[in-house]
Amino acid sequence: MLKILKYSFYDLIRSRWSYVYFLFYLALGFVLLFLNNDVSKAVITLMNVIIVLIPLIGTIFGVMYYYNSREFTELLLAQPIKRSSIFMGQYFGVAGSLTLSLVLGLGIPFVLYGLMQSNAIFDFSLLLVTGAFLTFIFVGLSFVIAISNENKIKGFGYAVLLWLFLAVIYDGLFLMSLIVFEEYPLDKFSLVATILNPIDLSRILILLKLDISALLGYTGAIFKKFFGTNLGFLISLAILLLWSILPILGLRYKAGKKDF
Amino acid sequence: MRASIWKVCNTCENSSIKETIARAHAYDTLLVQKGRYREFEILVDKPLVIRGIGYPIVDGEKKGEIFRVTSDHVTLDGLFIVNVGVSYTKDNAAIRVIQSKNFQIKNMVLEQLFFGIYLEKSSHGKVYHNRIIGEAVDEYNSGNGIQLWYSSDIEVLKNHVQGTRDGIYLEFSDRVTISENVSMDNLRYGLHFMFSNNDIYTNNTFENNGAGVAVMFSKFITMKNNTFRKNWGTAAYGMLLKEINDAEIKGNIFEENTIGINIEGSNRIKYTDNDFIGNGWAIRVIGACYTNSFKGNNFLYNSFDISYNSKLNDNVFEGNFWSSYTGYDLDKDGIGDVPYRPVKLFSYVVNRTPETIVLLRSLFMDIIDFSERVSPVFTPDNLKDAQPLMKVRS
Numbered sequence: 001m002l003k004i005l006k007y008s009f010y011d012l013i014r015s016r017w018s019y020v021y022f023l024f025y026l027a028l029g030f031v032l033l034f035l036n037n038d039v040s041k042a043v044i045t046l047m048n049v050i051i052v053l054i055p056l057i058g059t060i061f062g063v064m065y066y067y068n069s070r071e072f073t074e075l076l077l078a079q080p081i082k083r084s085s086i087f088m089g090q091y092f093g094v095a096g097s098l099t100l101s102l103v104l105g106l107g108i109p110f111v112l113y114g115l116m117q118s119n120a121i122f123d124f125s126l127l128l129v130t131g132a133f134l135t136f137i138f139v140g141l142s143f144v145i146a147i148s149n150e151n152k153i154k155g156f157g158y159a160v161l162l163w164l165f166l167a168v169i170y171d172g173l174f175l176m177s178l179i180v181f182e183e184y185p186l187d188k189f190s191l192v193a194t195i196l197n198p199i200d201l202s203r204i205l206i207l208l209k210l211d212i213s214a215l216l217g218y219t220g221a222i223f224k225k226f227f228g229t230n231l232g233f234l235i236s237l238a239i240l241l242l243w244s245i246l247p248i249l250g251l252r253y254k255a256g257k258k259d260f
Numbered sequence: 261m262r263a264s265i266w267k268v269c270n271t272c273e274n275s276s277i278k279e280t281i282a283r284a285h286a287y288d289t290l291l292v293q294k295g296r297y298r299e300f301e302i303l304v305d306k307p308l309v310i311r312g313i314g315y316p317i318v319d320g321e322k323k324g325e326i327f328r329v330t331s332d333h334v335t336l337d338g339l340f341i342v343n344v345g346v347s348y349t350k351d352n353a354a355i356r357v358i359q360s361k362n363f364q365i366k367n368m369v370l371e372q373l374f375f376g377i378y379l380e381k382s383s384h385g386k387v388y389h390n391r392i393i394g395e396a397v398d399e400y401n402s403g404n405g406i407q408l409w410y411s412s413d414i415e416v417l418k419n420h421v422q423g424t425r426d427g428i429y430l431e432f433s434d435r436v437t438i439s440e441n442v443s444m445d446n447l448r449y450g451l452h453f454m455f456s457n458n459d460i461y462t463n464n465t466f467e468n469n470g471a472g473v474a475v476m477f478s479k480f481i482t483m484k485n486n487t488f489r490k491n492w493g494t495a496a497y498g499m500l501l502k503e504i505n506d507a508e509i510k511g512n513i514f515e516e517n518t519i520g521i522n523i524e525g526s527n528r529i530k531y532t533d534n535d536f537i538g539n540g541w542a543i544r545v546i547g548a549c550y551t552n553s554f555k556g557n558n559f560l561y562n563s564f565d566i567s568y569n570s571k572l573n574d575n576v577f578e579g580n581f582w583s584s585y586t587g588y589d590l591d592k593d594g595i596g597d598v599p600y601r602p603v604k605l606f607s608y609v610v611n612r613t614p615e616t617i618v619l620l621r622s623l624f625m626d627i628i629d630f631s632e633r634v635s636p637v638f639t640p641d642n643l644k645d646a647q648p649l650m651k652v653r654s
Contacts, residue, residue: 052623171624175609175616182613190618203622212620214494214518215540215563219615221494 004076004086008093012065018097021057025105033113039120043127046106047206050131051199055138056163058098062142063159065094067152077260087143087255091248095139099132123209130202133240137198138163140247147254170197187222194223198243201236269293277310277318278302292316292339300324300345307333315340315369320354322346327355335364344373346401353378353403357385365390375403376424379411387416394424396447405446408433416441426452427469434458442467449474450491453481461486472497472517481507491517498539501526509534519544520562523552532556533653541567541607550574558652559583559602566643567607573640577602581649589650600648603639605632
């Protein structure tokens with residue numbers, strides 16, 4: 001598995017897309033800091049970008065990589081290698097290289113602009129950690145979708161739909177249910193609904209760490225009470241971890257069963 | 261009769277302020293020399309000038325009130341007053357002025373206090389250039405910095421108040437001028453204002469107070485060129501207006517407050533030339549506010565420009581600059597050709613169901629805000645700025 005991981009990883013590292021992705025974050029980081037010159041403000045703006053773009057890029061990249069390397073995968077399958085290690089290797093290769101691009105691309109400008117001296121370092125590392133989690137989650141989900149669909153168009157369609165659902169539609173349904181049931185106490189419900197969606201969870205986790213959390217008012221206080229404690233924080237990390245493990249298990253299961 | 265000068269010092273014949281006041285005649289001057297005077301409940305019952313030389317310390321040893329002025333024409337100048345007694349039954353003050361006219365309190369430094377300067381049924385006085393530093397921790401056992409109660413025609417100028425419960429507190433006080441004061445880090449309000457009419461406050465700075473500034477139940481107030489900064493917290497306001505009528509709010513700066521101005525039941529107020537910068541809500545209107553006008557203000561980078569909880573709008577927005585305005589100006593007259601709608605759908609939704617605020621900064625909200633802006637359905641149709649400025653009013 002490590003060999004394949006290494007191969008996929010280096011293959012991607014050398015590919016143009018990784019550079020584009022890396023340069024994109026590098027430029028984003030520098031431009032934000034250049035315009036803002038305030039690390040903590042830049043973190044807020046960055047959050048908006050991260051919670052939308054990372055899942056999208058993870059999804060598209062994962063599906064694309066799977067379909068593109070299909071022939072190579074078939075070649076590997078003919079070798080005496082365990083199936084799970086082939087797919088795990090590819091998965092970790094893709095997710096790892098994307099995460100590396102993200103961490104380096106954003107990390108370099110922030111470090112250069114004196115992140116180490118500012119007290120935003122914790123917010124920023126949280127941002128990177130959630131970004132990494134989102135990458136792993138969405139690459140995993142897209143691999144599962146790709147392996148379940150022979151048809152490329154269908155696979156792409158489902159993957160984008162999944163992103164659309166979690167990034168936009170879920171919030172829409174969430175909002176609708178909040179408005180429909182406004183007569184009822186909704187604190188617990190909104191807490192649970194937030195936790196169940198990795199994008200929402202990441203957004204709230206970051207928001208609560210920033211000044212802007214004061215805008216959340218009463219509901220924010222309840223969220224803060226939950227996420228502010230070590231237990232709440234551990235639970236949310238556990239949920240993110242669960243979200244990343246579930247697609248991996250699905251991938252292993254599908255890979256084991258699939259007839260190539 | 262000639263006014264004489266009394267010298268008070270620790271080693272002099274007159275070593276006590278209290279006793280010297282008893283000996284002095286009206287219109288005399290007491291020069292209090294540098295030193296520490298352990299005295300409290302000093303009654304000033306005749307017109308005197310009590311002047312400190314080199315900031316003598318008057319130490320109340322936490323036993324009670326320190327100065328009590330009951331006469332007209334009293335001047336207190338340059339004393340350093342510490343250790344006012346905290347009481348749960350009496351509002352002990354460092355300086356209490358009762359039914360006095362033409363008094364002056366200036367250049368005082370007050371520390372470790374309960375109430376600072378307490379003016380009671382007094383008028384035509386001046387509170388000038390004092391420094392009041394409290395160490396308030398809890399609201400129930402702390403007092404206000406400068407308190408005016410049933411006092412009128414008073415000038416409060418160039419004072420610095422910090423770390424008290426309410427920095428400056430006015431109740432039933434008319435025709436008061438409050439200028440160039442700094443009120444910061446107070447537990448509750450920087451300035452608290454109740455049932456006080458025809459007051460003017462200009463060029464003050466209110467910063468990092470627990471709940472900002474509250475102006476309530478008052479008429480004909482003028483507020484100009486004040487700065488409200490960093491009043492940030494779940495229950496903090498730059499300024500809270502409640503039942504204020506016929507006021508003028510001009511040239512103020514509201515910067516980084518959770519809510520810039522919270523308006524409730526306030527009518528006929530003119531908001532002109534104010535800057536709202538980086539607030540959570542720049543203006544939040546809650547119920548029954550009629551015939552207000554917002555003209556020539558700058559709204560820069562607020563999370564929400566205006567929040568409104570009714571569909572009825574009787575207020576005028578005209579010629580403001582909105583940083584999130586995306587319109588164009590074909591005829592180059594500096595005024596945008598498309599009206600700007602300052603109320604986002606999201607803020608409307610949040611007003612209806614407060615829990616929905618958890619969707620703050622989500623992609624979905626941005627999308628529906630955009631569609632609402634293109635064709636308003638939920639927000640008041642006439643709530644718009646038909647002449648938004650293209651450039652920041654400088």
